Structures are given as structure tokens and as C-alpha cells.
Amino acid sequence: MNIKTILATVLGAIGLSACASYPPLAVVSKVETEKFMGRWYVIAHIPTWVERKAFNAIESYELNKDGTIATTFTFNEGKATGPLKVYHPKGFVVDGTGNAIWGMQFIWPIKAQYKITYLAPDYSSTIVARDALDYVWIMARSPNISDEEYATLRERVASYGYDLSELRRVPHTSRQ
Template structure:
């Protein structure tokens, strides 16, 4: 019993050290994002809890292109049995990769939206912030198979995110057309 406790403690300690070491490195984004392919609706599969999403289910985001090249962002969720819609705007901040954006919902506040993992077919994406306090796992469908989800969680952990904070989002149906 003592050996098991010691082994568990050592494993947790090594995990914490690895997490800390990964979190000290600059956050790497994907090499390139085709913004036109990225546009459309994404469903939140899991995320770090944030005050602005408290009480939300069926969370999704729809992205569209503005004439000036910026991206219109329309976040939706069901909160207190009502549809809640928040609109914002995003700008690409790294034109070489298109993987780093700044998002603004309320002036003058902007947040960093970095695409850190992306399926070749744009069926899933992982978005984070370089401070690693924000993380979203997104899918084009309201569900994501367990194998893919687990792979994305491991890859996010390897990038220094404390994935123990991830909470799966309840997705009852497709509310993207509302």
C-alpha cells in the first residue's frame, strides 16, 4: 500500500514537473490555417470553465468573413432555457500562418485566439491562449468520438495546458441555425 502511494505521488510529481516545463515554452500554433475553410460553425466539445460561459449548454461559434478581411464571430449557447447570442470581431495577427487571431467582444478588451491543433479536413480544432488559462476543443459536429477527443487532450497537455480543468460541454442538439 505504501509503495502504491509513493509510486502515485512520484508519478503526480513528475507529471506536474512536465506540465510546468511545457507551460514555460512558447505556445506553438499550427503551421497554417486556411481561413476560408475555418469559417462556419464550430461546436464546443470541451473547455476550461470561464465566467462568460457559466450556465451555458449547446455552445457553438459561427465565423464569417467581413469585407475588410476581419472575421465576424457569433457565439451561441442555451442559458436559462433561452438562446444567448454574443457577437464579436476577430483579426488575424499572424498573416504568415493565420493561426493567431485577436478577438474582441467588448471594446476595448481583446483576447488572443490561437489555433494550436487542427484536423487536416477541418473537422476539429483546439484553440488556446498563450498564457494557457483558456482552452477550447471544437468540432464541426456536436459530438466528437472518444479516441479523437482523448488524443486532443493529450496533445494539449503536451503543450502545457492543465487538461484536468477541461469540462465537457453538453450538446443536446444543433442550434447553429437559430
């Protein structure tokens, strides 16, 4: 074996060992899409690069006639009075999932996984997660939840295998 083959083999083995593989996260059995629509306040998240410095983050959903989900994601960047950022990804419900798995498209043709892993019976709070355990969102219908509810939702996120040291509580002010 020459040095290039050995080097390629070693680098390939290192690359494969760095790729974590997690079992798929369980989702809720059924989401009534119409009830899920509306405003959700992002209470905490392991953020994407876009939302790392988000304040007052709100995700709003509206069901389109074609079954897709019109989404509006807004937040103030950097501080509570920072510039308002607005994004309009489109959600696509995956057939046969009880409406609990979506593809969220920010840029065509890529659809990011969006799994509703927890939903309060009264649709007052939810957790959206991903099998890759890279991003997660704890959301509620109100910008503030009790410390007990937050602790319970946080523990649920930990039970999925997420690193809680990455979880960021999103500040909300009365400027919403």
C-alpha cells in the same frame, strides 16, 4: 529599512512568484481562413466566466470584406433548455502568422489572444488555446466526436501544460 519597505519588498516578491510565465504555444503553420469559416461546436473547454454553464455552445465565423472575422457565439445557459445567450465578438487575424493567431475582441479596445494550435487536415476539429494557459477550446464541425478523437485532443491540450481537471465537456443536445 523601515517596515513599509520590507513589506512592499516581500509582497512584490510574492506577487512576482505567483505570475507564471509559459513559453509561447506553437500554432499550426497555415490556416486557410475561408475553410475555417462556418460553424464549430464547442466540444470541451476551460471556460471563460461567461461560458461556465454553457450547453449547446456553438462558435460561428464569417469572413468580412475588410478581413476581420464576424463571430457569433451562442449557447444555452445553465441547462440544455436554458435561456439562449448570443455574443458577437470580432476576430482580427494577426499578420505574418499564417492566419493561425487572432485577436478576439469582445470589448473595445481589448483583443484577447486566440491561437489555433491544432487543426485537423480536413478542418473537422481544432484546438484554440492561449499562451497564458487559462482558457482553451476543443471544437469540431459536429456536436459529437468519437471517444478516441476526444481522448487524443484532450491529451494534446495536456501536452501544452493545461490542467485537465479544469477541462469541461460541453453537453450538446439535438435542439441545435
